[in-house]
Amino acid sequence: MNSSFVVLPGGTITTPKGFQAGGLHAGLKKTERRDLGILYCEVPAAAAAVYTLNVFQAAPLKVTRDSIAAGAGKLQALVVNSGNANACTGEQGEADARAMRHLTADALSIAETLVGVASTGVIGEPLPMAKVERGIAGLPAALAANSGDDFCEAIMTTDLVQKSLCVRVETSAGPVHIAGAAKGSGMIHPNMATMLGFITTDALVTSADLQGLLSEATDASFNMITVDGDTSTNDMVVAMASGLAGGSELHPGHPDWKAFADGFGYVAEYLAKAIARDGEGATKLVEVHVAGAVNEAAARAIAKTVVGSSLVKSACYGADANWGRIVAAVGRAGQPVNPDTVDVRLGDFLVLEGSRPVPFDDPAATEYLKGTEVQIVVNLHMGTASATAWGCDLTYEYVRINAAYRT
Structure with a gap:
């Protein structure tokens, strides 16, 4: 364990200041398990993302990339569904992903460009948009600061266990928190996989510096795991920084940057190893x-x-x-x-x-x-x-x- 940070038992994706999450069952899966999730920040957060290198990139990735670009590197919410990848679904799939963004923005009364979209599940099947629309309408009521576990369940497919972690980093201005949640079990291979990862922090950091840190951490963690050699169409890791911990802006020249980067890297590595450990059918x-x-x-x-x-x-x-x-x-x-x-x-x-x-x-x-x-x-x-x-x-x-x- 690195002395610059400590793991917080019971910490979730919502432990960093400003974040809430939720999940519900919208009927996208045959089971009664939650299949629609929401991650929300009370303020527009600095955002960064990395995406699968598969040539066939699912529609939600395109929409999220557009949102981060149009929103000047900011996101305030992420809507995530499991059970359907919305990949290789043509113009209709992209229209559906944009509809998910629009519906979520309306439900939360925020700008569309502040909403990211992620999907995971079966490739090549249209989204059942009537179910998605009803589900999104119920997401605001599902939001809570203690619903990190509900969010984790909502993003799972063949995963057997939830994957999340939170650490606290001590800085000269006080503590900051870094938390993560991920899903992934099969179709996992370096250069991203059929995995979704979400990292939140209450540190004050620019989108550009967060992007650099996320890319570096991904290369040493998510891009170093494999289950079966197959790289998916939907992989994405998104990081959001609320800045609500206070203190000065962290950047690579800041004396506290290394401690922050160490904690961030540890969260990414933990989630990556948890995905590998939970590989489909795996025993070790x-x-x-x-x-x-x-x-x-x-x-x-x-x-x-x-x-x-x-x-x-x-x-x-x-x-x-x-x-x-x-x-x-x-x-x-x-x-x-x-x-x-x-x-x-x-x-x-x-x-x-x-x-x-x-x-x-x-x-x-x-x-x-x-x-x-x-x-x-x-x-x-x-x-x-x-x-x-x-x-x-x-x-x-x-x-x-x-x-x-x-x-």
Whole structure:
């Protein structure tokens, strides 16, 4: 734990000053679980966002991007639905996303350009707008400062658990808070995934500086996870800063910026790891740390290749200490690797040194791999750069879930 911030037990996306949230069941899912959520700030908040790199970008992403641009980097509300991605739905899909923005703005009596839209669920099906319209009409009554959990439930699809965290950062002017909520379980791969992430803070920070921080944090967190190698059409992470904590404006030259950035990065990493841990059908979190790379880009590429390997993931599920699969993934990552200098560890078990196998306690390593967290460490001995990626094992359950996703 970094001493510059503390985790607040029970803290939610609404803990930072000025934020409220809510969720309700609008009938977009077959279950009775909440499927429409709202995140609201009592003042226009500095906003930043990152989006999927998939060429097929869903309509809500376009609308949110337009809102942030038209609103001079400000958002005041985000409306989010689960159960329907509103992706690959043509002109009607974009019209529906804009209608969601308009309806939400009217319900909250704010400008349309201060509303962002996010959707997640099945691709290629039109939104049932009659249900959406009725649901949005009920969102203002669902808003509350203690409804962060309702919001978390409303954004979930195949997720098994809610994913949220809040930290407090001590600054020279007093405490500021950073909180996050996310969803994601399948169709998860670096360069964003079928995930939605929302980060709130009451720090005073400009949209430009918040964008820089979000992009940096995303590269080290959300872009370093994988479940199944598929990058979605709907991924988006949005950050909002109310500025209501008071104090001077935080910026990269401010003496408190590092503490703020550390707390922000920790929230992003926690949410990213929570998504990987909750991968569809997963039984364990897999962490791959690559050290000794020639540069950070190489370290990241190798770590993501190893953690995304179906063979490595299968070996983790089967508790098979088959380090050959790890080496094969390292070698096909397309990055500089000296085939004579690689070390590999499974937890505390050194299994390869200088690219040569070494004796290790196989039964004990198998027991280690049966745990709920597996760490793989690869040292290339070529430089000083390092990176960490997160994923999960590949199980029979993943196939069962995705073979019947629409049913």
